[in-house]
Amino acid sequence: MQSRSPASRTGRPRSPAADAAILAATREALVDLGWSKLTLGDVATRAGVAKTTLYRRWAGKNELVVDAVAELFDELELPDRGSLAADIEGVVLQFASILALPEARSGLMAVVAEATRDEALRERIRASVVDRQKRLVLEGRSRAQARGELPPEPDPASSARTVDLIFDMVAGAVVHRTLVSAEPADEEWVHRFTGVLLRGLAGEAAHPADG
Amino acid sequence: MQSRSPASRTGRPRSPAADAAILAATREALVDLGWSKLTLGDVATRAGVAKTTLYRRWAGKNELVVDAVAELFDELELPDRGSLAADIEGVVLQFASILALPEARSGLMAVVAEATRDEALRERIRASVVDRQKRLVLEGRSRAQARGELPPEPDPASSARTVDLIFDMVAGAVVHRTLVSAEPADEEWVHRFTGVLLRGLAGEAAHPADG
Amino acid sequence: MQSRSPASRTGRPRSPAADAAILAATREALVDLGWSKLTLGDVATRAGVAKTTLYRRWAGKNELVVDAVAELFDELELPDRGSLAADIEGVVLQFASILALPEARSGLMAVVAEATRDEALRERIRASVVDRQKRLVLEGRSRAQARGELPPEPDPASSARTVDLIFDMVAGAVVHRTLVSAEPADEEWVHRFTGVLLRGLAGEAAHPADG
Amino acid sequence: MQSRSPASRTGRPRSPAADAAILAATREALVDLGWSKLTLGDVATRAGVAKTTLYRRWAGKNELVVDAVAELFDELELPDRGSLAADIEGVVLQFASILALPEARSGLMAVVAEATRDEALRERIRASVVDRQKRLVLEGRSRAQARGELPPEPDPASSARTVDLIFDMVAGAVVHRTLVSAEPADEEWVHRFTGVLLRGLAGEAAHPADG
DNA sequence: CAGTAAACGAGACGGTACGTCAAGTCTTACA
DNA sequence: TGTAAGACTTGACGTACCGTCTCGTTTACTG
Structure with a gap:
């Protein structure tokens, strides 16, 4: 989330407890106040930390909230329910349950909105939230291939495009439904959603780019 | 967008030009500054209007931006390209082209984020933006039914659920892809997206609630 | 103390009561806290005024305190005690009694110190505090001339130099003694001081620039 | 300027060079920044010393600046120019030349201002700056008495009062003139000033307390 | 000559105040 | 009554220093 040159060995070290306290306080404030009423001064107070300590570690509200929300997504994992459809349903439900949390609802769309005008923030979201979860899609696919439910990927480029499409469809639909x-x-x-998606993708394999 | 009691007949009438000027100034400011740096004072100045005038007509930034962005979606219409797939591709492309506008990107996600904690705002967005476009889905379906591409709807309740699912999938995917x-x-x-969606829905008709 | 273009006729006028309240609050805070612990936020609170209102009227702490202290000196006046020596003693005592006030002690030296690096502030002090009181020296001298205690001034330039010297000696000695x-x-x-001064000046008339 | 218990004999001794470096850096910062913008962090940096080192030796900005400025006055000495008037002119000129230094102007009045609310600081200034120079007055008087220019002092108490008066008049007038x-x-x-002062004091000897 | 205790540099820490900015309200004169 | 102008209260902003603290390191005296 932030890094200093490994050469800085001197001086008082940063309190590692402060990071965790600040991120927890941020989520707490998101629940109580929502994004727009959340102030960094209030977060600092809740965390029992001075405002300067907070600013020393995060550049601003956006970056802080991205990190606070990203931690919520780290618990996502792909369950093994025996079939591709069931596996996907499981992970989509997990995703939906995170988006049902008020700390995620309030913060996530707001930072996405901010990211429309801030390339660095967009990159941070992608790295912290989106890309971190793409592993689930890849893992699900390879598991399905092992089961024989899906054929092996022929073309890596087209494979990446398909992963992106799946991710946009899953994340987009759940977010839109929820928020x-x-x-x-x-x-x-x-x-219902998973059914439509998987049937559509099954056809996609047959008609990769036809009309 | 605002209403006065019909009894108020006395005094200086509100300038009708001011509404349009304010909404246009809002979009201009969204382009130049983005949501978070947009200030109502600046919008008032750009519109050549006093801040008081603006506050007399809108309750705050959220409501103003919803109205300013909603106008962008009024130009959406369903083209008649001869087939269901082609019609849908056309309207999705129109939707995507609106989301490519900076005034829409900056504002839309931000008000959605605000709406997570403001029921009235959520309703306003649904009324001004979402529901207004559901007509496209309905129109597309009835046109396809007339063409014989789709069977007539048997059950109105399941029909409404399907429309909602389609809308969440289309809007969600485009928004996620774009933003x-x-x-x-x-x-x-x-x-590619339309292909997956339509094939999936075609199957859905056959297995409406299978396991 | 501050002036706006006479052309600004529109808009809400500045509250005239606020000026007085702010200056009184400043003196009160000087008594309670002294210069270095006085904060503009605290002054604003004491005055029942927002910080912005204060900053709209004064550029900073220095300017505010000069104005607040300057008002204290406006009550100085030359008593008519019948003789030059008695008149001067009277006014020096008044001056000393003002410097005995904690609001004057705390603030005056501090702004003088600041003025060593701020030409505009030095000018403001001179205009608000020093020059405003030079009238006392001039008035005392002309009254003494009328009484025949002093001869008429021959040379205006040397006269001004003498007034300056008297002022530096009187103000300097009282300030140094007090602070x-x-x-x-x-x-x-x-x-004692007045005696030394007047005898010295009497001689000065006889030896205006001897070696 | 600071003292440690004589019992502390062990441990690394304080660097004697640091004291000098800090005081010199303080004067340098006074020249560059003036009192109010001088920060102890900056002084420490200029002195090539850590902030902790500085705080270990001085309690704060006030005490540090008093010591830094006091050193400037140590070079004052009474020249022997052959007559009381000439001697006094000489020492007043030296005093004025010190007050002309920016490091003295900026700092001196500021600490005097602070001292109005800090008895310990006032005492420190008196000890470091004022009393240290009273020797000049005493020395000048005894030299003049040796020359026969002044009669011997009859009453020690009245003598001390006279020395104080002279000091207030000289220091006050020069400071007021300069600052x-x-x-x-x-x-x-x-x-001119010396002429007025000495003639006034000559009369004072004749009329020690009359009107 | 090893042990020890204080001084030292670096820099993080909890605070306080800064001066600015925007939100939303209020007060004026004018239309 | 609506309007433009702009003063008003409120409260958060992000920054700068304060004076303290906690490190790891250095440097003299001491046993």
Whole structure:
């Protein structure tokens, strides 16, 4: 989340506890206040830390919230439920349950909005949140290939494009359902969505770029 | 966007030009500054209007930006390209081209983020932006039914659920592709995406709730 | 103390009560806290005014304190005690009694210190505090001339130099006695000092520039 | 300037060079920045010393600056120019030349201002700066008595009062001339001032407490 | 000549105040 | 009554120093 030159060996070392306290306080403040009313002074107070300590480690509200929210996604993992469809449903449900948390709802869309005008922030989100979860798609696919549910990938470039498409469709649909439509992404919805997605992708393998 | 009691007949009437000027100034400011640096004082100045005038018509930044962005979506229409797939590709491309506008990118996600903690704002977005475009899905479907590409809807409740699912998938995927992945939703991508979606939905008709 | 273009006729006018409240609060804070612990935020709070209102009218702590202290000196006046020596003793005692006020002690030397590196501030002090009181020296001299205690001034240039010298000696001695030596400039001291000064000046008239 | 218990005999001794470096850096910073912008962190950096080292030796900015400025006055000495008037002119000119140094101007008045609310600081200034120079007055008087220019002192108490008065008048006038009037205390001015002072004091001897 | 205790540099730490900025309200004169 | 102008209160901003602390390192005296 931040790094100093490894050469700096001198001086008082940064308190490692402060990082964790600040990120936890940030999530707590997101729940209580939401993004727009969250102030760094308040986060510092909640964390029992001076404002300067916070600014020494994060450049601003955006970066702080990205890191605080990103930690929520680290617990995602691909369950082994025996079939591709069931595996995917499981991970989509996990994703939906994270997006149901108020600390994620409030913060995530806001930093995405900020990222539309801030390339570095966009990169940080991609690195901390998005790319970190792409492993799930890859893992799910290779597991399905091992089961014989999917054929091996022929072309790496087209494979990457497919992963990206899947990710945009899954993440986009769940986010839109949860935040814009404000309806729960519950088991029934996830089941329907996964069905449409997998059937569509199955066809995609047959008609990779036709009309 | 605002209403006065019909009884107020006395006094100086509100300038109708001011509304348009303010909304245009808002979009201009969104382009120049983005959501977070946009200030109502600046919008008022750009519109050649006093801050008081602006506050008399909108409750705050959120409401103002929703209205300013909503106008952008009014130009969406369903082209008649001869087939369901082609029609959908056309409207998705239009949607993507709106999301490519900086005034939409900056503002839309931000108000969605705000809406996670503001029921009234969420309703305003749904009314001004989302529901207004659901007509496209309905129109596309009935046109396809007229062409014989789709069977008539049997059950209105399941029909509504399907429309919602389609909308979440289309809007979500385009938004995610555009704003998070920060890749253009160009013809090639839209073609692939539409293919997956329609094939998936075609199967959905056959297995409406299978396991 | 501050002036706006006379053309600004529009907009809400500045509250005239705020000026007085701020200056009084400044003196109060000088008494309670002294110069170095006085903060503009605290002054604003005491005055029942927002910090921005204060900054709209004064550029900073220095300018504010000069104005607050200058008002203290406006009450100085030359008593008519019947003789030059008695008149001067009277005014020196008044001056000493002002310097005995904690709000003057704390603030005056501090702004003089600041003024060593700020030409504009030095000018403001001279205009607000020093020059405003030179009238006392001039008035005392003309009154003494009317009484026949002093001869009429021959040369205006040398006259101005003499006034400056008197002022430096009177103000300097009282300030040093009060603030550095930290002894009271009481009647006995003022009497001795005035005696030395007047006898010295009487001689000066006879030997205006001897070697 | 600081003292440690004589019992501390063990451990690394304080660097004697650091004291000198810090005081010199303080004067340098006074010249460059003036009192109010001088920071102890900056002084430490200029002295090539850590902030902790500085705080181990001085309690704060006030004490540090008093010591740094006091050193400037140590070079004052009474020249033997053959007459009381000439001797005094000489020493007043020296005093004026010190007050003309920016490091003295900036710092001296500021610490005097601080001293109005800090008894210990006032005592430190008196010990380091004022009393140290009173020797000049005493020395000048005894030399003049040796020359027969002044009668021997009859009463020690009245003598001390006279020394104090002289000191307040000399130091006060030069300081006011230099810092408030912001005019140079040059030879011509010093000559006029000294003339007034000595003639006044000569009379004082004749009328020690009359009107 | 090893042990020890203090001084030292570096820099993080909890604070306080800074001066600025925007939000949203209020007060004026004018239309 | 609506409007433009701009003063008003409020509260957060991000920065700068304060004076303290905690490190790892250096340097004299001492046993």
